[in-house]
Amino acid sequence: MCRRDARCYPASVKGMLCRLVVVGVVLLSPTPSAAGSRALNDFAATEDSQHHGEAVEGAAAWQFALARSLAAEGETEAALEAWRSAVELAPAEPYVRLEFGRFLGRVGRSAEARRQAAEALRLAPDDPDVLRSAADVLLGVSRQEPAALVEAKAALESLAAARPHDVATLFDLGRVLFELGRWEDAARWFERAADEQPGNRALQSYRVSALLEAKQTDRAVEVLEEVLAHDAAFLNGRLQLASLLSDRGEHRRAVEVLSSAPAGQRDDRELRWQLAGQQYRIGELEAALATVEALLAEDPERLRERILRGLILSALGRDQEAARLYESLLAERPRNLDLARQLVKLHERNDRPEAAEEVLRQLEKRLREAGETELGVQARFELLSHLWRRRAWDELIDAAEPAADDPESPLHLEALIFTVEALHRSGRSERALERLTASQAIPLPRRLSEQAQILFDLGRDRAAAAVLQSLVDLDQPEALLAATRVLHGEGAYVEARPHLERILELAPDSTEALYWLGATYERSGDFRRAGEVFGRLLELDPQHAPALNYLGYMWAERGENLDRALELVRRAVAQEPDNGAYVDSLGWAHFQLGNYHQARVLLERAVRLMPDDAVVAEHLGDVYRHLGESGRARRQYRRALELDGDNREQVRQKLERLRESL
Helix, strand or coil, X not given: CCCCCCCCCCHXXXXXXXXXXXXXXXXXXXXXXXXXXXXXXHHHCCCCCCCHHHHHHHHHHHHHHHHHHHHHCCCHHHHHHHHHHHHHHCCCCHHHHHHHHHHHHHXXXXXXXXXXXXXXXXXXXXXXXXXHHHHHHHHHCCCCCCHHHHHHHHHHHHHHHHCCCCHHHHHHHHHHHHHCCCHHHHHHHHHXXXXXXXXXXXXXXXXXXXXXXXXXXXXXXXXXXXXXXXXXXXXXXXXXXXXXXXXXXXXXXXXXXXHCCCHHHCCCHHHHHHHHHHHHHCCCHHHHHHHHHHHHHHCCCCHHHHHHHHHHHHHCCCHHHHHHHHHHHHHHCCCCHHXXXXXXXXXXXXXXXXXXXXXXXHHHHHHHHCCCHHHHHHHHHHHHHXXXXXXXXXXXXXXHHHHHCCCCCCCHHHHHHHHHHHHHHCCCHHHHHHHHHXXXXXXXXXXXXXXXXXXXXXXCHXXXXXXXXXXXXCCCHHHHHHHHHHHHHCCCHHHHHHHHHHHHHHCCCCHHHHHHHHHHHHHCCCHHHHHHHHHHHHHHCCCCHHHHHHXXXXXXXXXXXXXXXXXXXXXXXXXXXXCHHHHHHHHHHHHHCCCXXXXXXXXXXXXXXXXXXXXXXXXXXXXXHHCCCHHHHHHHHHHHHHHCCCXXXXXXHHHHHHHHHC
């Protein structure tokens, strides 16, 4: 069997090509000798006694060798002429055409190369060596001649039938199918090639890539697990498996995969980087910090490690350190919007609104001065959002109105909505209604829902209900969702249910409608149906963090399905490790399971992340009470009362019971 990169010829042209080798050696010599030239002339001459066919064969061989010599010296046009003469003299020889096709491909004459390969295949459709060489020519020109890819596929399929164990053929066929977008078929051919060479890591990588393109992530994970079971030293496979598990939200499994690397690989920088990220996501924050700080000790300037360190410090509640780090990073990269967002979040959490505002105003200024208009618009939106969170209504109106008054502004719609909301929240509701009803830029569902909400807040319930009905009458998913949000804001959960059910008739896979329906059932006290709806949502989107948290917390609060609740909220926290609400849910699930020390660590973090939340303070007080730390429990309960949440009555009762127990 010929090697893939060899020129393989059948016996039918053996005589011609043996002579061709002699001539080729002479012609391809850098400085042919006189004797060599005479030999060439002697070869070219044919005696009258030779058969006509042999004379043609000799002349073809001459032209063949001459073409190769001229090609080697860069004489493209002369080489082309010689090649064409060789083909004319030996039109039935597929190998002459194949060599000509290779040359044509090299000099950019792709269409002609493709025709020569096709003719060679027509002349010898069952010859494995012709199939191999023709496929090579076709693959070589496929970028310029896309149809050649399909022809190469046909040649390779015939070759695979003749040589079913040839790895190169199986691999190339997989590659062609991959390029054609037939990823499942490509994966099968890569699998066959890998079966022939089980230890070939490149083949397994191609196979996994094809499976991923085919959306067969579960199978890709299985393949990588199988490969690593037999080849634990396959570092790239290990890293890819950890990444896939992370994408599926299985961060603990990703940590296990990375941690189980052979000792010789545990110092690999990429492995440690991935490990730090996964440890951060599962809440092993001290371990993550140690890992990333070790990486920074080796290279203190690496941006991604510095950013991750800031995220970890933030999740640990070490906000001052995190803020200093982000300030230094932003000083180095003064137009980086993501760094600014992180710093603003830290300033907001530590009650430094003016500092947060200054970060965003300076960022917007720098971006506009640098001509980065789109990022400047995003920075302005971040500023408006910050002012909204601050409830700085007058400042928000001042910042939003220029864009709200300019229909050409990229922020026109957003600024209008911010302006209307700020007017209403600051007691200028009639002005808000005027602004709202006068604007055609705000989409009708949003416009009507905002109008209904303002009317409800003003106590004009009948007018609000009429606007809400006009919203429902649109009978569109977006309009019905808008109506649902208004009804939820009014506590009208039963009234919201039919609208959500109608959305699911129109759009059965609407995860937003399912989320609101699950919340509707939960707030109406129908916990069984709430669980069913959230379960359906998570089947559609297993990484829907709000649903993971809602269902997990609902079960934890009720003391039901606690192991499952713990798993769900862990997955939510893994997506947003410094989301205080999610960390609180995780801590509460541990509390309900009796894991008080773990609950304490998490809830202390949650209090640092959400210092103004009365429920989180109450939860931490409950942990302290169960750990026998009555003084700390009282302080948290008192803090919860100061925050004046909806839980104040039950917190008063807990404080009273603590006093009675003294």
